[in-house]
Amino acid sequence: VQAIKLQQRYVFRPDVVVTLLDGGAVLLDLESKFFYRLNPSGWAIAQLFESGASIAEVRDRCTQLGAQTSDTQAINKLLQALSQDHLIQPVDDHGDLIDAPQPVSTGPWTPPTIERQAEPLQRVIISAFDPSVPLVE
């Protein structure tokens, strides 16, 4: 996988907020304001980064969940998306790992997907109550 190292451990950036939805999950990057939808298998992979995982560990987990060789491209695409959009960051092997719950099963394995919403949430808004784009005043 381009730009990420096989044995390096990664975690979600602290300002990436995860919410479970419809068997999968939504990731919101508070910095970029983009949000991402993961299908259940996508979340089965990505949830490993809540506590910290290497790419090698992620691939092992995928195999345990039922991934076939033909799924390699989809898995790499997901990992690349997480890396390229800086949703995950390297973590020091000697610390920084978070004591997170064990990964939970998310149902039957299907090719994992991650979909970034075309438009981010607004960075500048009208008021603390109104998230609309401010009008020109």
Place this chain on the structure above:
Amino acid sequence: MSAGVRITRDGVVAHTFHCGPLELTLHAPNSGLYDKVAETLYLYDFPWDSPYRPLDIWAQTSNVLEPPARGDFLRCARMLVDKTAQGLRATTISGARAIGTLEDTGERWDIFVPDSLVEEGRLEEIEDILSLVLTTGWRRGGWTPIHAAAVVKDGTCVIFCASTGGGKTTMTAAFVRRGWQVLGDDKLLLRVQEREPQVAALLHTFNLHPQTRDWFPEVGDLEQLPRYSVWTEKRKVSISSIWSHAPVHRARPSVLVSLRRDNLDVLIRPLEQPDVFATLLRQTVIPNDPVTARQIIADVAGAAEKTRGLQVDVPADAYRDPRILDALEEAIRRNP
């Protein structure tokens, strides 16, 4: 103004308002500043049916210049907000500022406004600060503010979502005329408890454009009323003064309608659940703070999970045509 105003020996007025789940006591000199803050808070002032969280606002004039906030918590058009060790700090483009001290049992906000803003009556930025004060208090009380309208009838509660100027109020009024009750045309609170979403009313007013009379004559000549803000033509109008059956305080949302103005045709189509989530998420303000954001997104996701979605494109003049509203009501009531 409701009862309970106290004036202390140093001329500070203290008055208690009930704004959603907040019991808010305003302390301010007896002046134009007090009037402006009280005027805004009064719009939200009606009884709530569960325990209140205490919140104190101390407002005063001050010409001390402070460096502007960076906006690392929230960036609004006229206000930036930072997170601090004690809570939050906000500054506005004209020099007003606010310091929020947030504690487990309640909050205290100190608001400082330059004399010049009070003397010139340029107090819109106070509304921005109060918006921050209230939304922060509501979230800390377990509710997520959403910028949406909601109507309810026979157990079906519809949330109308649209951006500012997107037709929420007009569609809400059109439904109210057809016997629906209303929780609000613009501002609501949302929470999910035991996997059940709930929306609550916050205001007892509509923001109506004078043009609304073209469709709904009973609203009368709104041009006679003062504009509530320099930024809009709309007027604040008491809901019950026009439609006495209409106000209702709580409901369980069952349908979300994403409204879009279209100049040509009416189009009604179902929304997938992830799109319901995305639509509702875009109606909420999400500060750059993971803890706060997590609660908001959990509420939105919990509501989206239990809510059926419709995308509705309506021509600008749709409200004149009962067939369009019939079709929309039918789509809302149809089982998924």
